[in-house]
Amino acid sequence: MPHLKITGMTCESCAAHVKEVLEKVPGVHSALVSYPKGTAQLTIEPGTSLDALTTAVARLGYQATLADAPPVSKSGGSLDEMRGWLGSGHKASGDDNTLHVAVIGSGGAAMAAALKAVEQGARVTLIERGTIGGxxxxxxxxxxxxxxxxxxxxxxxxxxxxxxxxxxxxxxxDRSKLLTQQQARVEELRHAKYEGIMDGNSAINVLRGEARFKDDQSLVVRLNQGGECVVTFDRCLVATGASPAVPSIPGLKESPYWTSTEALLSDAIPERLAVIGSSVVALELAQAFARLGSKVMILARSTLLFREDPAIGKAMTAAFRAEGIEVREHTQASHVAHADGGFVLTTGHGLVVADKLLIATGRAPNTCSLTLDAAGVTVNVQGAIVIDKGMRTSNPNIYAAGDCTDQPQFVYVAAAAGTRAAINMTGGDAALDLTAIPAVVFTDPQVATVGYSEAEAHRDGIETDSRLLTLDNVPRALANFDTRGFIKLVADAGSGRLIGVQAIAPEAGELIQTAALAIRSRMTVQELADQLFPYLTMVEGLKLAAQTFNKDVKQLSCCAG
Structure with a gap:
C-alpha cells in the first residue's frame, strides 16, 4: 500500500482536495489523506500511472514525494516503479527544480501568460474566483x-x-431569443478558448477560489468549496481585470441600477433607458438599446467621447440625435430615486424619468482584495498596479498585466502583456510597445483612433500639420449613400511623418490597423498617399486623406493615383 508525503497542505480542506483528485486517477481504489501527518495512503491497482498520481497532486499546488514503505510483491510492483520514477529527476511532477508560476485570474492576460509559461517549461497554478474567461x-x-x-x-x-x-x-x-443566441455563442467561445484548452493542459492546474498575498512568495486562497489553502510560487502574475466603476451619487447604491453586465444579460428591452456616461461602453450600449426599441437619454458630464478630438464628439452627438437618442451634455445627476418600478434622476436641467438606469462611467481595477501591500506591490491612486514595459511590479517576483494595471484597458493589450510577462517570468526579456495602439468604439458610425491627436501632440511639444477629409469625398461612402463622418490625419510638421489618425465612419475599425502599421513604419503622409489602395473600399479614405496634404481631391478622378 503506497504512501506519499504531501507538502504544502495548510488545513483539512486541503487534504480533502488532495483525496478527491487522487481518487479520480485511474487505478486508485482509495486514498486516505492526513493533513496533520502530511501523508496520503493509497490503495491502487498494479500498473497504475505514477505520473498521473504525482501530477494530480502537483496541479493542486502541492508536492508529492515517496514516504518510507515496506517492500511489496511483484503484483504490487507499482510502488517499486514509483520509487524509481520519483528518484529519476523527472520535472513534470512539480518538484523544486520546475519553476512554479501562480496566475491570479483567467481572462485574456492570464490565459496568454499561462500558456506561454507552460511553453517556456514552467508549471502553472491558475486561480479564478468566478467564471473562467474573464x-x-x-x-x-x-x-x-x-x-x-x-x-x-x-x-x-x-x-x-x-x-x-x-x-x-x-x-x-424578441430579446429573450436574442439573449439565448448571444449566450450560446459566449459559452461556446468560453469553452473553446479557455476551459477546453486548460482542461487539456496537464501543466496548468486550475484552483477555484479568491487569492490574496500572504507575503512576496505565497498566496492564501479562500476556496469556493470552503476552507483555505496556501500556494507558494517562484513567480506570480496578477491579472485580475477590472469591474464597472460606480459614481457616488446619493440614492444610487440603494437602487437596482444596471452596469454593463446586467444590461447585456437583460432579457427585456426597457421602454425608457437613462444612461449615465459618455465614453465607449455608454455609447455602444445606448445605441444598441435605442435600436432595439428603447427611448434612450444619455447624461454626459462633459461631451460625448470628451477625451478624443472634439470633432469626434460633435459628429457622434449629431449621429445619435439623428436617430432619436437624446444627448444631454454637461449634465450630471445629483440624486437618484427608485420607486414604483422606475427611476427619477435629479439634474441641473430638471428631472429625468426612466424605467432602467445604466451606469457606464468607466472601470476600476480589481486589486482591493489582493493585500498587495503584503507583497510590496505598488499601486497608483486609482488602485491600478504600476508596472514597467516588461510587466514587472515593484516586487521582482511579481508581475501584472491587463486591466488591473496602469496599461490601456484593451483585451488585445492584456493578452500581449500576458505573453510578454510569461517570457520575463521564465528568464526572458520582452517589452510591450504601446506607442501606437489602435482603438475602436463599436457605435454606428464607428470611431477608430491610433497614435496622437493634435492636442496630445501639442502637449508633447510636437508641431503638427493636419488634414480632415469628410466622407463625401470617399467613393465607398458615396456608393453606400452614407457619408457620415470623416478621416483625420495628424503629421509631424517638420518631417511630414504620420503620427496619428482619427476616423469616424461606418466600419472605421476596418481601416485603423492600416493606419497603425503606417505609423509604426514611420511613413510620411506622402508615402501613404503613394500606396496602392483597392478602389471602393473605406480604407482608401486613408490614401485620399493623405493626398489632401498636397492636392485638392475634389479635382481628381474617382480612382486617381
Missing part, C-alpha cells in the same frame, strides 16, 4: 458586439438609405 468573453467584448450587431440589423430593417427601393419594415424584437 470580462471579454463573458460580459464584455463578445456579448456586447453580438448585441450591437443584432441592433444594427434591426435598425437597417427599420431604416436605410435605400428605403425608396427596398421597402422598410418595422422589426419585431
Amino acid at each position: 470580462t471579454c468573453v463573458n460580459v464584455g467584448c463578445v456579448p456586447s458586439k453580438i448585441m450591437i450587431r443584432a441592433a444594427h440589423i434591426a435598425h437597417l430593417r427599420r431604416e436605410s438609405p435605400f428605403d425608396s427601393g427596398i421597402a422598410a419594415t418595422a422589426p419585431v424584437i
